[in-house]
Amino acid sequence: MQQNWVAQGYVKKQADHIAYQNTIDRFRSQLSQQIESALPKGNARFIQALALGDTRAISDQDWEILRRTGITHLIAISGFHVGIVALFAVYCSRLLYKVFPRIGLTVPWPKTCAWVSMTSSFAYTALAGFAIPTVRTSLMIAVLLMAKILYRNISTIHAVALSLFVILLWEPFSILSAGFWLSFSGVLLLIAFMPNTNKHSQIGQFIRAQWVVSLGLLPLSIGFFSQTTVIGPFVNMIAIPWISLVVVPLALLGVVFSWLPQLASFFWNGAYQCMHGFWLLLEYFQQMHWSSIGIAEANIFTVIIAIIGVCLCLLPKALPAKYVGLFLVLPLLFQKSEYIPQNSIRLSVIDVGQGLSVLVRTKNHQLLYDTGAGNAHGFSRGTSTLVPALNALQIEYLDKVIISHGDNDHYGGLEGLKKSIPINRLEASHDSLKQPFEQCQQGDSWLWDGVRFRYLWPSHALSNKKNDRSCVLQIEANGRTVLLTGDISKDSELALSEQYGKQLKSDIIIVPHHGSKTSSSIEFLDFVRPQIAVVSSGFQNRFKHPNLKVVERYQHRGTTVVNTADSGWIDGH
Numbered sequence: 084m085q086q087n088w089v090a091q092g093y094v095k096k097q098a099d100h101i102a103y104q105n106t107i108d109r110f111r112s113q114l115s116q117q118i119e120s121a122l123p124k125g126n127a128r129f130i131q132a133l134a135l136g137d138t139r140a141i142s143d144q145d146w147e148i149l150r151r152t153g154i155t156h157l158i159a160i161s162g163f164h165v166g167i168v169a170l171f172a173v174y175c176s177r178l179l180y181k182v183f184p185r186i187g188l189t190v191p192w193p194k195t196c197a198w199v200s201m202t203s204s205f206a207y208t209a210l211a212g213f214a215i216p217t218v219r220t221s222l223m224i225a226v227l228l229m230a231k232i233l234y235r236n237i238s239t240i241h242a243v244a245l246s247l248f249v250i251l252l253w254e255p256f257s258i259l260s261a262g263f264w265l266s267f268s269g270v271l272l273l274i275a276f277m278p279n280t281n282k283h284s285q286i287g288q289f290i291r292a293q294w295v296v297s298l299g300l301l302p303l304s305i306g307f308f309s310q311t312t313v314i315g316p317f318v319n320m321i322a323i324p325w326i327s328l329v330v331v332p333l334a335l336l337g338v339v340f341s342w343l344p345q346l347a348s349f350f351w352n353g354a355y356q357c358m359h360g361f362w363l364l365l366e367y368f369q370q371m372h373w374s375s376i377g378i379a380e381a382n383i384f385t386v387i388i389a390i391i392g393v394c395l396c397l398l399p400k401a402l403p404a405k406y407v408g409l410f411l412v413l414p415l416l417f418q419k420s421e422y423i424p425q426n427s428i429r430l431s432v433i434d435v436g437q438g439l440s441v442l443v444r445t446k447n448h449q450l451l452y453d454t455g456a457g458n459a460h461g462f463s464r465g466t467s468t469l470v471p472a473l474n475a476l477q478i479e480y481l482d483k484v485i486i487s488h489g490d491n492d493h494y495g496g497l498e499g500l501k502k503s504i505p506i507n508r509l510e511a512s513h514d515s516l517k518q519p520f521e522q523c524q525q526g527d528s529w530l531w532d533g534v535r536f537r538y539l540w541p542s543h544a545l546s547n548k549k550n551d552r553s554c555v556l557q558i559e560a561n562g563r564t565v566l567l568t569g570d571i572s573k574d575s576e577l578a579l580s581e582q583y584g585k586q587l588k589s590d591i592i593i594v595p596h597h598g599s600k601t602s603s604s605i606e607f608l609d610f611v612r613p614q615i616a617v618v619s620s621g622f623q624n625r626f627k628h629p630n631l632k633v634v635e636r637y638q639h640r641g642t643t644v645v646n647t648a649d650s651g652w653i654d655g656h
């Protein structure tokens with residue numbers, strides 16, 4: 084049994100509301116509400132994101148379109164936007180000196196531009212919530228401009244190194260985020276491989292920079308997300324100048340003039356109209372089946388080799404070693420998916436927090452048991468967790484999805500999943516879903532690649548409790564048995580024990596109801612006697628799952644208990 088560790092956390096509740104009102108967060112919230120009221124209902128989300136870094140209204144579906152078209156970095160506030168603010172501040176300062184040239188007699192305009200640019204970039208960084216990319220860029224700008232003010236020479240690489248040091252000192256765990264690596268790697272790529280020359284036109288430099296960043300970050304993007312966008316570089320050719328030179332300045336002008344509601348509304352509506360037309364174009368692009376491709380999850384060694392390969396590819400044309408880099412990148416792009424022999428399965432308990440989702444793969448088929456949670460406000464484990472996981476495993480469709488019962492933590496992610504992954508057949512317990520499905524029937528069975536699947540439950544003779552109508556699935560593969568139990572209670576366990584007796588014996592059990600004290604009865608466990616018991620629960624969940632007495636009950640029978648809250652994704656043959 085292989086265990087992969089992940090980090091999870093919960094937002095701490097503000098204890099003092101008065102203190103909160105005196106922070107920048109209150110100002111951001113007020114501006115966000117002002118933008119929302121100024122624009123048509125439901126259309127303020129991108130302007131809020133570009134102006135304030137407020138991405139709460141952007142749905143999972145929106146993020147999926149952004150990922151498939153490769154422009155996520157333009158919507159989530161980054162160092163790029165801070166740079167725009169800093170340059171805008173410089174141009175405003177120079178304009179002020181042109182209008183009032185006498186100012187230059189007392190204060191040199193280069194120093195004034197430097198101070199105004201620094202102040203503006205840090206103000207915008209604070210307004211954006213001190214996101215790591217914005218802090219990195221603000222620090223780099225500050226170091227370079229302070230050197231200019233003090234008449235010191237400092238290289239860009241020294242500025243990057245100093246900003247890296249400060250960020251790690253301020254927030255050490257940022258090194259665990261994908262954004263940290265992508266942000267600094269992008270800057271280092273531009274420093275290393277952008278020619279320091281004026282021979283090329285601005286358009287040529289722009290195309291070169293796009294090529295360097297897109298190719299250079301390819302190994303990291305695949306390593307983190309197990310997918311890459313094909314049309315991303317081409318879309319960015321349009322998106323970068325349009326969003327950076329048109330949409331973002333209009334959105335920021337609205338913020339600057341927020342104290343004049345009518346003028347601010349004028350700028351925000353202009354930004355919205357420009358963004359809306361471009362968004363329709365993005366929706367068209369992302370519908371192309373080749374817009375993005377999933378790539379099998381890569382090991383760290385393959386990623387490192389690919390990084391060396393792309394660096395060689397970006398070397399000057401005169402160096403023959405650059406063509407060797409192409410061969411170093413190929414193993415990353417053409418990884419083989421895992422081979423599963425006949426009569427065998429691969430069982431994966433996906434970490435969906437407080438919920439359940441189990442992926443079962445045979446040689447030629449794949450089944451998903453439950454989909455984790457989701458809600459009407461855009462959150463979906465299907466989109467945020469399951470789709471990336473399935474992409475990493477190169478699963479393009481699911482032969483069958485089984486919803487054990489109608490609790491949200493078991494079926495809420497279904498809608499988000501369906502938007503990206505085709506489902507051939509949907510099965511569920513009685514009245515658990517509001518959409519068409521086939522009902523799981525006690526005694527029904529099927530055979531995939533020598534692996535036997537059989538429903539042991541539900542029985543219609545039992546009570547109408549939702550949990551007790553869970554679809555209980557038994558899987559027999561190569562002499563070993565797995566039992567998937569949903570949220571059945573002791574009543575259902577007793578009925579199963581009386582009906583099947585020793586047939587319940589299983590090597591692996593997905594612990595009923597996340598280890599609740601209402602399940603895993605002594606009589607039931609005496610028949611099942613698993614070697615491994617897997618609990619799917621959320622980190623520090625409010626239900627206190629799994630119950631300590633339940634865990635002890637398994638351990639007393641020599642069963643190894645593992646919990647997704649501690650181990651993350653749990654995977655095994």
